[in-house]
Amino acid sequence: MSTVHSTVSLPRAYTPADSEPAIRQQWQDAGIGHVEPPEPDASCYCIVIPPPNVTSALHLGHALNNTLQDILVRYHRMRGTAALWMPGTDHAGIATQSVVENRLMQSGTRRVDLGREAFIQRAREWKDEYEAVILGQLRELGASCDWDRTRFTMDPVCTAAVRHAFFRLYQDGLIERGKRLVNWDPVTQTALADDEVEMEDVAGHMWYLRYPLEDGDGFVTVATTRPETMLGDTAVAINPADPRAASLRGRFVRLPIVGRRIPIVEDDYVVMPDAEGDAKARYATGFLKVTPAHDPNDWDIGLRHDLDVINIMAPDATISDHHGWEDVPDEARRFIGLTREAAREAVVAWFNEAGLLESVRDYSHSVGHSYRSHVPIEPYLSDQWYVRVTDERLRGAALRALSDEQYEGERPAGGTEGDGVIRFTPSRYAKTYQHWHENLRDWCISRQLWWGHRIPVWTLDVPMQGELPTAPLSTPPAGCDLPMCCVDDAALCVRISVDVANETVRIMACVDRDRPELEAALVEAGFAQDPDVLDTWFSSALWPMSTMGWPAPEAFPDTEGLLDAFNPTDVLCTAREIITLWVSRMVMFNRYFLGGRVPFRDVYIHPMVQDGHGQKMSKSLGNGVDPRDIIHSHGTDALRLVMAQIATSTQDVRLGVDLVDPHSGETFEPEFITTPAGHRVAAPVQQSPSVSGAEMVTVYGLLTGESPSEDRPLAKNTSSRFDVGRHFANKMWNAVRFALGRIESPASEVDMQSMSLADRWMCSRLVAAVEDAEKALAEYRFNHYAEVAYDIIWRDFCDWYLEAIKPTIGDDAQQQRVLLSVLDALLRLLHPICPFVTEAVWPHVRALGDRKLPGLDLPDAELVASAAWPVLSASLIDEDAEQQTDRLQRLVGEVRRARSENDVPVKAKIALLAPPRLEDMAKASAGMLAAMCRVAEVRPRGETLPAGMLAFVFDGEEVLLDLAGGVDPEAERARLESKAEALQGTIKSLNGRLSNDAYVQKAPAHLVDETRSQLQQAEADLVATQAAIEALS
């Protein structure tokens, strides 16, 4: 074997960092991700990336999300379809503005100090910085996106889509301005979407306030957690089922402090008092103060009973008489200007002094907080823009898009394109989607921010003159039932509303995309653009269209043809937390603007990555793992393999977070502490596990004010979970090294008839593995695909096949050809998961010559990334080889166990004494037996059994091993007797099953037959075992 020298071309161990950068460059040079729209009938595959927020670098959740997408895209590309993966990033309005403001505040600058233009410039600089980081990370991960088509939700292409979508919706009456209660953040003074509100449990109080009845005949007691809002009360409500309701019907209450006369109304929303009931009922009095301007439920009650709405607060949540509160008596003057917290104390004190405070009880409840400023949300009445998503054209379309089998109940009939197309994987998320739409509320899309798409509406208020317009200036479009709607230019939509109280007429003009002259004309005429920007999800909702050039591909020639070829996309791959925020809205918009077409056919929801304690990885806990660190310490393939392995359909995955000791480089499990909020985190300072006395600061330590120093450096987070991936890539690498050393002159032709058992078996296994992988991917079972690839490479190929062919490969040109071909196919099979190591060894394997077998098609390619997925013919399936190998593997297992249990030295050669039925097989596989378990000799077993041998039972026959060193007869007897006992147990259980008539009659015949043959086998094994025991004595 002089060929060993050729392994020299590969180092002993795979070091990812040595080859990954060059491989990325190769992919980029070859443009593997770039796709042009193909001919109409060609097969297409498309995924749009969930655009990461430009707020910060990508975390492990992104690594998971994007690894899975890349696996799909690489697989479909290898299958020969035009596979487009559209990359890009999201401007993330609130989140980005927030991080930029925080950075400014570090130097004491507020955004208002900078002004709008300068602030947007700062935000743009932040975006440029993080966009580069994110795109770099995606490339590092190996993401084979079409980088030429990289988009950003605020770039000109996407902006055109946002402008036109807004215009169309405005024109069609689906966007309107409305006074509504919003989730108001009084610190940042902006409205928040429902999902931007974080619920927190707060230990507060329930105050019991007495409101005197107007006629002086006693009082009612209301219970409230927010006494300060009573200044805006416009009713007291009671449940109509309450026995006290009848006597109070039609009566009034005189509101303390304010003196307002407010009605008692009956509404079944009111919880009746019940000492045994739920938390709310135990604290209830049966009387509810109703403050429509400051509570969403009260708002609804107000609508039902036509109550006054009195706003008593300014936008900063201080008590104010400038925002709708007019009946302010002198008694209430002293509350004006107080913060809501101070007002609460003052109001309670007033009631106490007036003898109207009945009692106070401790009360824990859930209060919405701003995810941005972390102060309690104030339900606040303000003017906002809404999309009427509850309209049948939007919500109905989204519901009808769901596939029949995933729709709960009868799916509404539709009959337009796209109906019944969307399927969720796992299917249970279809329910989340459906329930969300069934309880949908209109979508507030305006945000009081500077960073985002500015609302394209220009407004002018003019004094009312003469007669009010009583009819639309022109006919509104179909479906638009808004008053005073008029249409002018095809790119201009004007609406007029009348404010009778202030005697003004408001003219609002919405302008379509690409009409700067209209905008200028409006400004010239004194119109001012709305200062607000759109909710980020408005532009995200258009992502599958905007990235493909809608509505004006001719204006952006790079995008021409994309929409027709690639929308609908094939699958949206995302986390479940944005099913409502994003998935739903993409479906509504795509269907609305593209004639019912859905944005994607499949929605795959992947699990969440948690830390070792089941907590979400978050910046504030310092428990996140940076994918770049794993790429550097373990290699990208290791990261990707583990990501694929954990992508199971049932549950979220815990990934224990370890530390890297900066003193020694070793990985260790940190000491954990519990934070005041109850989270498990790494203690701020840790001892080095191996360098005595040395300390380090953790990421959590950094957050709590520890500053790293030269003596006490920062310790990076990592996870030993990725070791398995590193080991696997190294295994693949070394299998190739082995092959390079043995494949000297592969045969140019292969005669399948004369292939060895091992070769036939390996090819047969390969067929099964490729089939399994294809099936797994079709069902989005990434973990199964990873398992299939892992097992065939490590268990079948390395552990068995390579060991089995060691004795013969050197002199067998045909076998060399088989090895080479199988290796090539395995690299293709593995490539979508581990693109780097497969690409790194590819040129070496390619250099060895043709790789093709009858029934195995492997067209050559420069790069494995652009190679074809292996196509195997069923003719390679070899049941006989699989059965024989299975038998041989069991025999090897028995021999190995016998050797191990009897402490036979590894180098000691032993002889196998086989009964006739086994002898042929053993002799035919003598080389393999020698290689796998050091059986040096196979001899026939005579009728008389020689002493001093070890016996075991194989397929009902007694086999002997001549172990050279001899056998301890007592240990041997004990082993055989325990074996016999186990067999007796098996026989008893099988007999029991077969003597059960119901089993024999009802179970499928093949199972019953199987049971019978098992019984036969066990009985034969028992006889042979007992014979062996007798032979011992």
Next chain:
RNA sequence: GGGCGAUUAGCUCAGUUGGCUAGAGCGCUUCGUUUACACCGAAGAGGUCACAGGUUCGAGUCCUGUAUCGCCCA
């Protein structure tokens, strides 16, 4: 309060229409550096499948209830 999900080996998780002795990786024990790989190989220990009922010839798998944990919505 409503909805969804989870509970399987010391740890992290598989287990596809119910069907042989419930699997993997890590960790642990023992042995081994044989010329692909110690990021390796061989052997082994370790599970009343949360609990209680039910359906069935047969339940980790289906149904009901209980407990605990998680997420979403109110």
